[in-house]
Amino acid sequence: MMNRIVWHHTGGGHVPNDTDRAAYHRLIDGDGRVHAGVHAIEANAPGARLVAGRYAAHTGGLNSGSIGLAVCAMAGGVWANPRASAAFPTPQQIDALISETVGLCRAYGIQPVRAHVLSHAEVPLTLGVVQKGKWDFDYQIRNAAGRDPLAIGDELRAEVMTRLGTASLWPVNEPKARRPVLRQGASGVHVRVLQRALRVADDGLFGPKTRAAVLSFQRARQLLPDGVVGPITWAALGL
Ligand SMILES: [Zn+2]
Structure with missing residues (x-):
């Protein structure tokens, strides 16, 4: 690489x-x-x-x-x-x-x-x-x-x-299985990807606004609204 x-x-x-x-x-x-x-x-x-x-x-x-x-x-x-x-x-x-x-x-x-x-x-x-x-x-x-x-x-x-x-931020060869579980307090490139997908400011910091966006996304998709981005939420986001 x-x-x-x-x-x-x-x-x-x-x-x-x-x-x-x-x-x-x-x-x-x-x-x-x-x-x-x-x-x-x-x-x-x-x-x-x-x-x-x-x-x-x-x-x-x-x-x-x-x-x-x-x-x-x-x-x-x-x-x-x-x-x-x-x-x-x-x-x-x-x-x-x-x-x-x-x-x-x-x-x-x-x-x-x-x-x-x-x-x-x-x-x-x-x-x-x-x-x-x-x-x-x-x-x-x-x-x-x-x-x-x-x-x-x-x-x-x-x-x-x-x-x-949005997809640009993923390392292309990174297996989906490696996508981290994100919750409030997380930071970094994966948070930026998430924020872009949710259309909130992509500062790379998972704060209350990002959590609120995750919760409303999860509710809209009838997922468990826990504000935590795991494999199911990533998949629902198409990522
Ligand atoms: Zn040169």
């Missing part, structure tokens, strides 16, 4: 070249078409030995378990003036970045949260792994104002999350 997706720009033109293909698993050209890189995603699988030239070396110190997804862009761009690039990321490329991320999240059971889907510029901020002079995407590629890679990443992740829907 792969642990994360790292978003990049190649620093080149809108069309991938051989160097780019060797460095990333998937590359998106200026028209939004997706190209496979030289190395299979599995070449970077956790536990696989990383031999130079035989895996996609896209994120220093963090290649194991990381899928490298790049937009072919930013040749000639400099941090002080990203728009100096004659190959600035196109809207089609960013749309394709979102769709490809959605597909990879589904295929590998990756959740679109900061620690697991992030731009290269976010890596040191979120994961504490130092990168030298990497600023993909520390510039406005959608609507987020300013040059805050986390805000820009959050905006892209929100799009991915919307496209994935």
